[in-house]
Amino acid sequence: MDFVVETHDLRKYFGSIHAVDGVDLSVGRGEIYGLIGPNGSGKTTLIRLLIGLLRPTSGSIRLLGEDMPNKAILAQTGYMTQASALYEELTVRENVAFFADMCGKYDPTWRDEVIELVNLQDRSRSLIRTLSGGLRQRTSLACALAHKPRLLLLDEPTVGVDPQLRATFWSYFRSLADTGITLIISSHVMDEAERCDRLGFLRQGKLLAEGTPAVLRNQKGTTTLEEAFLQFAVEATEGGE
Amino acid sequence: MNLRRVLTITRRVMRQILRDRRTVALIVFAPMLMLTLGAILFRSDPAPIPLGVLNVDQGVTSPIVGTIELGQRIVDELAASDDLAVVTLSQEEVDDRLRDGTVEAALYFPEDFTTSFVANRQAVLDLLLEGSNPMRSVTITAHVTQAAMRGLAGLAGTGFGVPSVPQATEGETALPVSVQATYLYGGEEFDTMDFVAPVYIALLSMFFVFLLACVAFLRERSQGTMERLAATPATQMEIVLGYMLGLGLFALIQVAVILFFTIWVIKIHYLGSLSLLLLVIALLAIVGVNMGILASAFARNEFQVIQFVPLVIIPQVLLGGTFWAVQDMPNFLQPFAYIMPIYYANNALRDVMLKGWGLAEIWPNLAILVGITGVLIILSSMMMRREVS
Numbered sequence: 001m002d003f004v005v006e007t008h009d010l011r012k013y014f015g016s017i018h019a020v021d022g023v024d025l026s027v028g029r030g031e032i033y034g035l036i037g038p039n040g041s042g043k044t045t046l047i048r049l050l051i052g053l054l055r056p057t058s059g060s061i062r063l064l065g066e067d068m069p070n071k072a073i074l075a076q077t078g079y080m081t082q083a084s085a086l087y088e089e090l091t092v093r094e095n096v097a098f099f100a101d102m103c104g105k106y107d108p109t110w111r112d113e114v115i116e117l118v119n120l121q122d123r124s125r126s127l128i129r130t131l132s133g134g135l136r137q138r139t140s141l142a143c144a145l146a147h148k149p150r151l152l153l154l155d156e157p158t159v160g161v162d163p164q165l166r167a168t169f170w171s172y173f174r175s176l177a178d179t180g181i182t183l184i185i186s187s188h189v190m191d192e193a194e195r196c197d198r199l200g201f202l203r204q205g206k207l208l209a210e211g212t213p214a215v216l217r218n219q220k221g222t223t224t225l226e227e228a229f230l231q232f233a234v235e236a237t238e239g240g241e
Numbered sequence: 242m243n244l245r246r247v248l249t250i251t252r253r254v255m256r257q258i259l260r261d262r263r264t265v266a267l268i269v270f271a272p273m274l275m276l277t278l279g280a281i282l283f284r285s286d287p288a289p290i291p292l293g294v295l296n297v298d299q300g301v302t303s304p305i306v307g308t309i310e311l312g313q314r315i316v317d318e319l320a321a322s323d324d325l326a327v328v329t330l331s332q333e334e335v336d337d338r339l340r341d342g343t344v345e346a347a348l349y350f351p352e353d354f355t356t357s358f359v360a361n362r363q364a365v366l367d368l369l370l371e372g373s374n375p376m377r378s379v380t381i382t383a384h385v386t387q388a389a390m391r392g393l394a395g396l397a398g399t400g401f402g403v404p405s406v407p408q409a410t411e412g413e414t415a416l417p418v419s420v421q422a423t424y425l426y427g428g429e430e431f432d433t434m435d436f437v438a439p440v441y442i443a444l445l446s447m448f449f450v451f452l453l454a455c456v457a458f459l460r461e462r463s464q465g466t467m468e469r470l471a472a473t474p475a476t477q478m479e480i481v482l483g484y485m486l487g488l489g490l491f492a493l494i495q496v497a498v499i500l501f502f503t504i505w506v507i508k509i510h511y512l513g514s515l516s517l518l519l520l521v522i523a524l525l526a527i528v529g530v531n532m533g534i535l536a537s538a539f540a541r542n543e544f545q546v547i548q549f550v551p552l553v554i555i556p557q558v559l560l561g562g563t564f565w566a567v568q569d570m571p572n573f574l575q576p577f578a579y580i581m582p583i584y585y586a587n588n589a590l591r592d593v594m595l596k597g598w599g600l601a602e603i604w605p606n607l608a609i610l611v612g613i614t615g616v617l618i619i620l621s622s623m624m625m626r627r628e629v630s
């Protein structure tokens with residue numbers, strides 16, 4: 001089977017910190033893959049490695065069938081940073097249009113659709129610096145989608161988003177996946193984890209466990225993912241010592 | 242007021258600065274660097290000024306004292322001076338040597354130089370100055386006058402009856418020597434501002450654009466959009482070029498404003514073509530943009546950008562031939578002038594505004610500016626690539 005994202009023994013060391021420490025990842029087409037882990041577990045580092053913003057210490061990455069690093073493939077990937085990264089002096093529309101143009105997608109009707117998807121049509125002419133944190137987060141998502149990517153890498157996309165919109169986001173992620181788009185979403189919110197097709201539990205740069213939410217729960221015989229995750233973590237700590 | 246809170250803030254501020262090693266280094270070393278540079282430049286013995294001499298003075302033969310050749314006497318005094326390097330020229334050479342800069346002034350002694358001195362008790366020196374640097378013209382005139390005075394002083398015992406002590410009458414010094422200066426470039430109607438204007442314009446247009454580019458690029462990184470850009474197919478080179486054009490357009494507006502203001506409001510005199518001036522300044526501004534982009538790679542915040550002013554801009558002022566002529570600088574400093582973009586812009590602007598030169602003469606300077614731009618673009622792109630660690 002062809003994987004959209006494939007890594008082999010991927011490592012990234014910052015001096016003595018092993019931010020990503022031997023990750024083998026395979027994510028298929030149309031899958032929602034959740035990267036779950038506590039602060040500092042390496043979620044952001046892994047995503048930045050995947051998209052070529054960091055050079056791996058060792059290991060290999062393939063995105064959409066191409067070996068990374070490969071600039072051209074970035075026209076087909078969407079990336080949402082953990083802290084919103086937008087041009088403060090531009091409007092919502094202008095930001096969305098800018099990132100779409102950078103990826104060679106010049107389709108104005110699609111841009112309006114994307115802005116509607118994140119429910120910003122009323123604020124599309126507002127300057128970013130006048131927006132609240134949640135509204136910025138929505139704009140960020142719109143920017144990541146602006147060029148119809150085949151692979152989306154979203155780093156904690158729902159931080160600061162209200163519950164109602166969070167539900168909208170997730171149903172939207174699902175509809176994207178149904179059209180064959182692959183999503184890798186990092187989070188430490190467990191009820192979001194439930195909505196992923198497959199999860200990877202990340203801790204200290206290592207994938208502790210991987211599987212569908214149901215399988216992971218069953219493995220530890222717990223009722224919630226949170227408990228399952230804690231058990232995996234305890235197990236890893238004991239095994240390590 | 243709570244003193245403890247004040248001191249807590251004091252301690253925090255000090256800690257922050259100490260942790261910023263670049264700032265600490267700058268506070269310590271930048272003044273030393275600038276003082277050293279200043280001392281070297283102010284204390285350096287200027288190189289002798291090449292002075293062309295064309296002497297066809299026939300002299301005067303008197304039955305009592307024999308032949309007196311006043312022209313030759315003055316030439317000997319000029320040659321003895323450490324400040325001047327005398328070059329003997331022929332009539333045909335004068336203009337060419339002045340134009341190509343191998344002499345900076347030419348002194349002409351006509352056939353009847355001595356004769357007319359004897360008749361008028363006044364030596365009129367016919368000095369042709371290159372003229373594009375007024376300070377330089379003053380220095381040369383002074384040196385020539387001094388040498389002539391010494392030459393005449395030697396005559397005192399010869400029975401020519403030269404007044405040995407110049408008499409001051411009604412505030413006017415009755416020197417037996419006067420210089421009649423003509424200028425190859427510039428001239429009477431040019432005042433100091435006219436001469437300073439070219440370098441002034443260059444400096445201004447470079448300075449602001451440098452800061453603008455540096456801060457704009459820095460902001461891109463601090464607000465995280467650089468990371469977002471790096472996650473698109475855009476290459477580093479494309480990003481640098483995009484910035485260069487965007488900021489370059491603003492630079493062009495600024496350049497136009499500066500130029501039109503200097504010409505129509507300050508009303509400076511200039512020769513040469515306006516569009517050529519615009520081209521030179523625009524090129525320098527583009528260099529400024531790229532220097533700013535490159536410098537921003539070394540800055541982590543706006544404060545550090547300001548610190549680049551003493552590191553990047555002031556050396557341009559001191560070493561780029563802006564106020565000190567490069568040929569007057571100590572030998573070991575001269576190579577630095579040749580890596581200062583502003584040096585080439587200064588040359589080109591002076592050539593156009595004061596000498597009325599055209600593209601055919603100034604193109605080497607422009608070509609070097611274009612080359613520097615290319616190097617800067619490549620360096621900036623490389624710096625950006627390095628950030629993907």
Ligand SMILES: Nc1ncnc2c1ncn2[C@@H]1O[C@H](COP(=O)(O)OP(=O)(O)OP(=O)(O)O)[C@@H](O)[C@H]1O
Nearest residue numbers: 014017019037038039040041042043044045046082
């Ligand atoms: N550029 C860097 N230089 C040095 N260390 C880094 C760098 N980037 C990340 N790290 C370290 O790598 C580890 C993993 O960081 P990372 O940002 O990937 O965590 P994360 O899972 O995204 O955490 P969070 O949930 O807080 O966003 C941390 O210990 C972090 O301090």
Ligand SMILES: [Mg+2]
Nearest residue numbers: 043044045082
């Ligand atoms: Mg993170």
